[in-house]
Amino acid sequence: MLNLTSAKEYRFDALLAWFLLLVTLIGQIGLLLLEWLGCHILINPTSAYPAEAYGLFMLPASALAFAILGTLINTYRPDNRIGWLSCVYGLLMTWALVAEHSGQCAFEGRLAFSSYRYALWLGELLSPFAFLSLALLPMFFPNGRFLSVGWQRFGIGIIVFTAALLLLRALWPIPMLIGVLDQTPFPKPIALSVPSTTWLDATIGGADFVIVGIFFAGIISLVLRWRQSHGDEPQQMKWLVYHLATAGLLFIAIETIGATVYPAIFDGWFYLVALTIFWLGLPLVFGLAIFKYRLYDVDIIVNRALVYGSLTGLLALIYFGSIIVLQRLFT
Secondary structure (H helix, E strand, O other): OHHHHHHHHHHHHHHHHHHHHHHHHHHHHHHHHHHHOOOOOOOOOOOOOHHHHHHHHHHHHHHHHHHHHHHHHHHHOOOOOHHHHHHHHHHHHHHHHHHHHHHHHHHOOOOOOOOHHHHHHHHHHHHHHHHHHHHOHHHHOOOOOOOOHHHHHHHHHHHHHHHHHHHHHHHOOOOEEEOOOOOEEEOOOOOOOOOOOHHHHHHHHOHHHHHHHHHHHHHHHHHHHHHHOOOOHHHHHHHHHHHHHHHHHHHHHHHHHHHHOOHHHHHOHHHHHHHHHHHHHHHHHHHHHHOOOOOOHHHHHHHHHHHHHHHHHHHHHHHHHHHHHHHHHHO
């Protein structure tokens, strides 16, 4: 009887996951429709910079990739909660983009949509919940369960706290910031009639930092899980660690360099390639690790990356060193 009940539950989970994928696909079609209507939310043909022209395509592409991944996990690995987190991220991010960009397009006068204020508000509500589900993934990786009972209590508590904080922020009477660079303040159509103060506004507005903290807590959980892991789990975690240590650090390095000493790095194709590798590589890495497809190939990849990376660094050092020495000699 228990096996029959479990089979029915897994079948229902799979059907629900495919339904959520269908809703996500409808949202993706809505984004393409907005692009066709001239909103230019996926491709900006007026920009000469690759990242600005095509970079906005990364979020809906990653949302669709995670939605497909979550559907496959819920179908073939229904006991792994990463499937639901992936489905939720894909669904919420897709419809957050639909709401946000349709509202922004109507706000700029390029789309006839009288209820654009509510669309903008809905996009601001859904987007952080999508990033919350994404930030929780390392805490559940790779088996879809918390590391321990203590981590389970901490995780549930912080999820409830963050969700309440995000909901309160959506209803708090502080203006929304709209636009590609979030520069235009706009009053919320749905807000609580309560007095606000500077410190309270800053506290509620800092929910994004809580989400970032949840992500780093998940990384700590991943490190502790590594020390206790056995069997295939170390190999599964190697895929994610390798991706974060290469594509993740490259992405952070580019952002840091561009924000501090060399802003022109954002204007080239290199930045767009780094964005693509990081965002679209995440669902691929999760899929390879969870389904254990060519699981042990990561050792070969890491070894070759170390060898070729060291060789490339040595050649670059010799090249630039030779240039400096020759310049000194000829001077």
